[in-house]
Amino acid sequence: MLPIGLIVYPGFQVLGLAMCATFELANTATDEPVYSISLVSEHGGTVQTSAGFGVETTAFDQRSFDTLLVMGDNLIRPVSPAMVQFLRSASQTTRRLGSICTGAIALAEAGLLDGRRATTHWCHAPALQKAYPKVKVEEDRIFINDGNVWTAAGMSACVDLALALVEKDLGAQVARRVARQLVVYHRRAGGQSQFSVMLELEPKTDRIQAALTYAKQNLKSALSVEELAGAANLSPRQFSRVFHAETGQSPAKAIENLRVEAARLMMETGRHPIDVVATDTGFGDRERMRRAFIRAFGQPPQVIQRANRG
Known part of the structure; x- marks a missing residue:
C-alpha cells in the first residue's frame, strides 16, 4: 500500500x-x-x-x-x-x-x-x-x-x-x-499549454463554434474560408464578417493558432520529425510552420522540441 x-x-x-x-x-x-x-x-x-x-x-x-x-x-x-x-x-x-x-x-x-x-x-x-x-x-x-x-x-x-x-x-x-x-480525456500531457486557443477565441454563436470544431478536427485540410463557411452554414462573406466580430481574429489567423497549438502538442507528447508534424497539422511544410511558431512563440519549433526532449 x-x-x-x-x-x-x-x-x-x-x-x-x-x-x-x-x-x-x-x-x-x-x-x-x-x-x-x-x-x-x-x-x-x-x-x-x-x-x-x-x-x-x-x-x-x-x-x-x-x-x-x-x-x-x-x-x-x-x-x-x-x-x-x-x-x-x-x-x-x-x-x-x-x-x-x-x-x-x-x-x-x-x-x-x-x-x-x-x-x-x-x-x-x-x-x-x-x-x-x-x-x-x-x-x-x-x-x-x-x-x-x-x-x-x-x-x-x-x-x-x-x-x-x-x-x-x-x-x-x-x-x-x-x-x-x-469521464475525462486521458490526461493532458504535462507540457501542454494551460491556455487553449478555443477558449481564447470565445465564439458567441453555435455556427462559429461549429466552424472552429470542424477546423480542429480537420487541420490537415486546406480549411479555406469557403470550407469553414460551409461548416457554419453561412456564405463566405457573411462568415468572415461574423467570425471576426465574435473572435476578434480573421479566420486565417485563428486557424494558424489552432495549427500551432496542435503542432506544439505533437512535439511535446511524442518524438515526431518536424516534417511529419508540419504535414499532420496542416502547415504543409516546415518553413511555413517555422514562421508561424516565431510569430506565436518568438522561437522556431526545433527549439521547443529540443527543450521538451531535454
Missing part, C-alpha cells in the same frame, strides 16, 4: 480533492488496493475549504508517506514555519513530493524547488518567479516532473497530475481506465 498525504490548510482550493477520486478509482482498477489517502494539516482537526465546508485532518507527525502533495489556494498566503519544517523533514524520507497551484509556494519556501523546473497556476507564476528566483518557473505548463518533485497548474490540473502519478506507478493502461471512469 502506497500512503499518499494531501497537505491542506484553511482556505485551500476544494477542487484539489478531486485527486482523491483518481487514486480511489485506481484502487478499483487493480487486483488489490494500491493507495491509501490521508488529509494532513499543521494542527489536525477540521480544516475549512475554499467552499466553506470543513474536512477532517490529522496533524503533522513522523509518519512516512510515499507521496506528499501540497494543495493549492485561490490566493497566495504566507507559508507557516511548521509547514516548511514538515516539508524539509519529509523530503528526506518521501519518495516524491508535489504541489497543486499555489502549493508550489510552500515547496519553494522550503527550498525544495531550488534549481528545479516548476509550474503553478498561470496567474500566480510571475509572483512565484519573483519571490523565488532560484526556481525555473514555466507558467505555461499543465504539470512538470523534475526529479522526485511534481508541480501542477491550478484547478483541474490536479486530475492530470494524479493521473500522471497513477500512470507512473501502475502503467498507462490503468491510467486510461481511471480516466474513462472519471
Whole structure:
C-alpha cells in the first residue's frame, strides 16, 4: 500500500480533492488496493475549504508517506514555519513530493524547488518567479516532473497530475481506465499549454463554434474560408464578417493558432520529425510552420522540441 498525504490548510482550493477520486478509482482498477489517502494539516482537526465546508485532518507527525502533495489556494498566503519544517523533514524520507497551484509556494519556501523546473497556476507564476528566483518557473505548463518533485497548474490540473502519478506507478493502461471512469480525456500531457486557443477565441454563436470544431478536427485540410463557411452554414462573406466580430481574429489567423497549438502538442507528447508534424497539422511544410511558431512563440519549433526532449 502506497500512503499518499494531501497537505491542506484553511482556505485551500476544494477542487484539489478531486485527486482523491483518481487514486480511489485506481484502487478499483487493480487486483488489490494500491493507495491509501490521508488529509494532513499543521494542527489536525477540521480544516475549512475554499467552499466553506470543513474536512477532517490529522496533524503533522513522523509518519512516512510515499507521496506528499501540497494543495493549492485561490490566493497566495504566507507559508507557516511548521509547514516548511514538515516539508524539509519529509523530503528526506518521501519518495516524491508535489504541489497543486499555489502549493508550489510552500515547496519553494522550503527550498525544495531550488534549481528545479516548476509550474503553478498561470496567474500566480510571475509572483512565484519573483519571490523565488532560484526556481525555473514555466507558467505555461499543465504539470512538470523534475526529479522526485511534481508541480501542477491550478484547478483541474490536479486530475492530470494524479493521473500522471497513477500512470507512473501502475502503467498507462490503468491510467486510461481511471480516466474513462472519471469521464475525462486521458490526461493532458504535462507540457501542454494551460491556455487553449478555443477558449481564447470565445465564439458567441453555435455556427462559429461549429466552424472552429470542424477546423480542429480537420487541420490537415486546406480549411479555406469557403470550407469553414460551409461548416457554419453561412456564405463566405457573411462568415468572415461574423467570425471576426465574435473572435476578434480573421479566420486565417485563428486557424494558424489552432495549427500551432496542435503542432506544439505533437512535439511535446511524442518524438515526431518536424516534417511529419508540419504535414499532420496542416502547415504543409516546415518553413511555413517555422514562421508561424516565431510569430506565436518568438522561437522556431526545433527549439521547443529540443527543450521538451531535454
